[in-house]
Amino acid sequence: MLDNIASLTPAQIVAELDKYIIGQKDAKRNVAIALRNRWRRMNADKSIQSDIVPNNILMIGATGVGKTEIARRLAKIADAPFTKVEASKFTEVGYVGRDVESMVRDLVEQSVNMVKQKKKEEVKQKAAEVVEDIILDALIPPIQGRATPGYSSTSDPNAMPDNDFELNERTREKFREKIRNGELEDRKIEIRVQQSAMPGMGVMGPGMDEASMMNIQEMISGMMPKKTKKRKVSIAEARKILLEEEAAKLIDMDEVKEEAIFKAENSGVIFIDEIDKVASSSKKGSGPDVSREGVQRDLLPIVEGSTVNTKYGIINTDHILFIAAGAFHVAKPSDLIPELQGRFPIRVELDSLTKDDFYQILKFPKNALTKQYEALLSAEDVELTFNDESLDEIASIAYEVNAEVENIGARRLHTVMSRLLNDILFDVPDKIGANARILVTREMVQEKLSGMVKNRDLSQYIL
CATH class of the missing domain: 1.10.8.60 (Helicase, Ruva Protein; domain 3)
Structure with a gap:
């Protein structure tokens, strides 16, 4: 699962980051170590694996110095699911704000998409063969009711003579060659495609959280019969549409969900930007500071390690790498609640750009x-x-x-x-x-x- 990290030493990870980000050596070194530690933990003794927790990182620096880019590129190097959230949006509607668990659900969604794409690539060849037959059938429909060799067509008026069947097969093979050579890409054919789910379906109810809402919507959508519609498109477009559909049919979604949850738990990266906006500038007070401290306390269990219910299953956040960032012009890192400070042991100050x-x-x-x-x-x-x-x-x-x-x-x-x-x-x-x-x-x-x-x-x- 983490084989791609195995081939990259911390120095090589920094070299990869150097291709896109100038300077900030200290930050690059720390994230490179954090990434390599992922692989080290997975290859450590089984008896202690679950006890090794990631050292989350707090990046301190002005806007535009490369904080987000470092985290995003790190996830890309590791082929890891990555999601970015602004801590300030959790205070947008007062104390409650947006459900902080949504960041974990977004990460799982990202992970599922990554695994699904990988699985689709694995079955692409098989799906392409199925699609080729569908396109061929639309161009030259196969003859049904072929006459059995030696069977007199006079005894069965519906049976097709052998020579007609063979002519049809030869024509189909010629067209198959043309399809493979790309000679018919602009030719229009009629295909049946699945209609997308009904948009705007909502579920109303008191005290319903985001996960429950998604599960109910998915359940209702699954109960509805799948509808298809006819579309007249070029062969090139038909191949693209049908390839996606046929590849989706060939992959095992249960296997995808299981692998995606594992990937999110063990290699996921959550980047929490603007963490300084939820830091209270005074230790005691009311109004906005209460809301900010409330957001910090909501973030704490997620960063500490907890289980979150998603529509793909339960995910444990113990080994997700959290990278927080902020300019800290007004507030200071010490203005964060002590428990949250303790969950970001690695502090990196990024340099202003010269x-x-x-x-x-x-x-x-x-x-x-x-x-x-x-x-x-x-x-x-x-x-x-x-x-x-x-x-x-x-x-x-x-x-x-x-x-x-x-x-x-x-x-x-x-x-x-x-x-x-x-x-x-x-x-x-x-x-x-x-x-x-x-x-x-x-x-x-x-x-x-x-x-x-x-x-x-x-x-x-x-x-």
Whole structure:
């Protein structure tokens, strides 16, 4: 189950994170250790396995420095179910807020989808063969009532002569070859597809929690007969629709649920953002602080380890890795209730981004903004490139605007790049045609962005 982690040492996990996130070495080291400990626990002595609990992590840092990205990339490296929640949303409607157990249900849902997708890939070949026969039957229906060899067609008027049957089979084989070669992709055929469940079905009742609501809705949906409808679609589209349906029929949902629960329990990652928003700034008080402390006390059993009822079964949260994050500009980590503080033993302070960090963020990550814009314009056969001086100037302006207006971290680069390239993106392909080459230079950056910091009146419009 955790074989993919077995091949990754903490140093290799950090190297993988380095491909997408600049700096923050301390945070990367801690999450890499936490991830490797998952595999270590699963391979430890059985007598102590259940007693080894994960060291949850509290990330402290301003917005846009990479807290969420580190957690999300970590889950992707581990092929683990991942869900992100904002702690502040649990206080939106006062003390009660949203059911905190919903984060665990979201994690299980994510896990089920991941396992289901993996199982579908395993049966894809078998499903493809079934789909090919369905498409072939829609194109050339097989002859029913073939005459038995040597059986006189005169004695049974409904029996088809052998030569007609063989002609039909030869035609079907020719069309099968055409389907496999992709020669009939645009040909329209009529297929029967399952209708989706009735939307907007609700269940009303006093004191009903989210899990009960989902279970009742699923039960009612399961009792209703499955309806099908005819659709006229191209063979390419029919293959896509039918492949999904046939693959779903071939997988064992009980096995999927069991594996998904195990995966969520042993490799799931829950990222609780804005944890500082539920920290009470004063130890005693009333009003909002009572609500915040109430949310912390609701979160505590989930983080400590408890059982949560989901529509796929009961899940234990003892070994789920929780990563909490917050800017802590107003509140301090010590303002959290002591019990919750104790459940996040690893504290990591993330560094604010420097001008050099911005430069590296623009140049090195696999998903760098510069590479994203280059890919967008390559779709129009336009070659966009940035020289080093231009990247240095963009980084300098982004850093300056953050210092002058409000520090939103790396997200500032999105605003700067958008303003820099908006005219080019608008002019392609009308004024700037295919095969054009555009080099972004320091002079171009200065010309386009010179007013961003100098003009204080415009600063209110800069996000």
